[in-house]
Amino acid sequence: MIGSLRCCPLYEESEVFIFVDGPRDECDREAVAAVTDFAHTITPHVFSSPLNKGLGASIIAGVTTIIRQYGRAIVLEDDLRLMPGFLLYMNESLDRYQNDKRIIAACGYGLKVKRPKDYTGDVYLGERASSWGWGTWADRWNAVDWEVKDFQELASNKADQKAFNRGGSDMYGMLKDYMEGRNHSWAIRFCYAQYRQGLYSVHPFKSLVTNEGYGVDATNCTQSYSRFKVELSDAMQFEMPKELMPDEQILRQVRWYHSIPLRIYSKIRKILNL
Secondary structure: OHHHHHOOOOOOOOOOOEEEOOOOOHHHHHHHHHHHHHHHHHOOOEEEOOOOOOHHHHHHHHHHHHHHHHOEEEEOOOOEEEOOOHHHHHHHHHHHOOOOOOEEEEEOOOOOOOOOOOOOOOEEEEOOOOOOOEEEEHHHHHOOOOOOOOHHHHHOOHHHHHHHHHHOOOHHHHHHHHHOOOOOOOHHHHHHHHHHHOOEEEEEOOEOEEEOOOOOOOOOOOOOOOOOOOOEOOOOOOOOOOOOOOOHHHHHHHHHHOOHHHHHHHHHHHHHOO
């Protein structure tokens, strides 16, 4: 991730902050120390936790720290590879859509979505933000209810669950798993806030990010196959319409990636380790 980030124009003039979570056990301690030492070669702004917070708590604390100081943040995790245009894309989208209160986040990752013939622009609106290279603004971030205080209301309302799952058939299940302690995801809570507030996220037709964190050492994605491997963009300029509108053709394509049939296929590939 760092190697590809350094190849992005605007990197040299960007302030970089690194948050390193603490070791989960004694076996992790040496590796975490090595990561921390490496982080100090990149930036003096290194926050190293002595205790393991877990991914969700670590991300929330780190982003909150930066948001408070700068009013916006671009967030990257360590298993991403970025295209050279990533920072140009992210800064332009954060500038362009800052005052569009319908938009909760600008995402550098985009699925393989076919652009409709009559569609203009290099970006589209989605119903589900991606955690793979993204940015947001203080007012959107601060409006997220990380405790999900209305979960019992959601849990007792099948129609509401179905509506939430329009962003992906796994959405309600992931949130339920978080509430019952089976995962520690910050992203599903962010996406629930997106749904609950009726907001969109911005994505490129050709992705500026790829996730390479698949394999036996991954935290969440241990299989080598992924339906989320995408076509990458080499663009350095982007057409971003000021009045960006949701497109039903695009939304249907995005929903397919999170549909039950495709998830079953992916599960079979994972079980067979294909």
